Amino acid sequence: MASSTVENYLKQLYLEQRAASDSRVIPTGRLAAAMGVVPGTATSMVKALAASGLVEYESRAGVRLTIRGEQLALHVLRRHRLVELFLVKILGLDWSVVHEEAEALEHAVSDRVIDSIDALLGHPTADPHGDPIPSGQGHVDDTPRSSLADCPLNKSQRVIRVLGQDPEFLRFVERQGLTPGATVTVESRETAAQAVEIRVAKRAGASLGVVAAEKILVEPAPHLSKARRK
Numbered sequence: 001m002a003s004s005t006v007e008n009y010l011k012q013l014y015l016e017q018r019a020a021s022d023s024r025v026i027p028t029g030r031l032a033a034a035m036g037v038v039p040g041t042a043t044s045m046v047k048a049l050a051a052s053g054l055v056e057y058e059s060r061a062g063v064r065l066t067i068r069g070e071q072l073a074l075h076v077l078r079r080h081r082l083v084e085l086f087l088v089k090i091l092g093l094d095w096s097v098v099h100e101e102a103e104a105l106e107h108a109v110s111d112r113v114i115d116s117i118d119a120l121l122g123h124p125t126a127d128p129h130g131d132p133i134p135s136g137q138g139h140v141d142d143t144p145r146s147s148l149a150d151c152p153l154n155k156s157q158r159v160i161r162v163l164g165q166d167p168e169f170l171r172f173v174e175r176q177g178l179t180p181g182a183t184v185t186v187e188s189r190e191t192a193a194q195a196v197e198i199r200v201a202k203r204a205g206a207s208l209g210v211v212a213a214e215k216i217l218v219e220p221a222p223h224l225s226k227a228r229r230k
Contacts, residue, residue, distance in 0.1 A: 004107040007076045009035065009045055010054060013065055014073035018142060025062040074134040079114050080106040081127035081134075086117045088128045095128040095179075096170035129170070130161030130180040130217070148186055148196055148213035157184050157218035164215050173216070177203055183221050 002010075012034050016026045032042035050057040054069035065073060083102040087093040093101065109117075115136070118124075125141065126132055134140040151157050159182045162173055177200040178184060187205065188197045196213040199205050208216075 002072060005045070006049065006054075007072070007107060009042075009049065010065065010069055010073040011076045011080070013055065013063065014070060014077065017064060025058075025064050027062040031063065071138045074138045074140060076106060077140075078134040078136070079109060081131055082114055082117050082121070082124075083109065084127045084129075085121055085124055085133075089121060096167040096174070098128065099165040126161070126180070128180075129163075129165070130159070145217040145219060148184065148198060148208065148216045148218060149189075149210050151186055151218050153186050153188065155185065156221035157186070158182070158221040159184060159216055160219050161217040162215060163217065169212070169215070172212075176200065176206055176208075178216055184218065 009031075013026060013031060016031060016034055017024045020026065028042050028046055029039050031046070032039045035042060046055060046057050046063045049055040049069065050063075053066060054072065055063050055065055057063045080102045083105045084095075084098045087098040087101055088095050118136070124133055132141045145160060146157075148157070159178050159180050161180060162170065162178070164170075173179060182200060184198055184200045186196060186198050189195070189210075190197070194210045196208045196210060197205060198208060198213075
């Protein structure tokens with residue numbers, strides 16, 4: 001069984017690879033920063049992971065997960081996101097605080113408990129933030145999505161995912177009514193002011209900074225069926 005430190009490194013490396021736009025090889029300095037450790041500590045861990053066949057490491061290029069390492073990372077991510085959803089749906093915790101709780105619990109719960117949580121919640125596909133939950137077989141829907149920073153103007157969009165786990169940002173998102181499932185329309189973008197003008201349902205118009213808008217992923221809102229229109 002992998003230690004919690006190993007699991008944390010693999011999970012973070014998977015997230016860094018998914019976020020990389022040009023390469024799946026992650027510099028060890030970037031991984032160290034994400035883990036909050038000095039580069040030497042990260043390099044030592046990466047070498048140990050490489051010796052275990054969980055990553056491929058080249059000192060000048062960086063590190064990436066092997067197939068085995070990716071499957072273990074997805075296993076940890078599945079536990080984390082199911083625990084988050086359990087804490088929100090069953091225990092009633094606020095979505096802005098469950099990330100830290102899940103960071104600890106993901107290493108403590110057994111696969112039997114996770115499978116029971118999965119069944120209790122109806123085999124969900126996303127956590128409270130809209131992050132996809134890997135299946136028990138290690139499959140995950142990580143389809144690229146538009147954000148409020150680049151989706152079409154004046155077209156109804158549905159919020160499907162909020163990136164980032166900062167509690168203050170998540171509380172801001174909730175105050176704006178931009179939680180997953182909400183319908184929003186981008187009315188304009190002011191490039192000079194780095195602002196995105198939005199309207200959420202029947203609320204008054206609001207303005208977001210581009211950085212915040214990039215963290216809110218959307219898809220075209222489904223239209224009412226003909227049957228419902230009748």
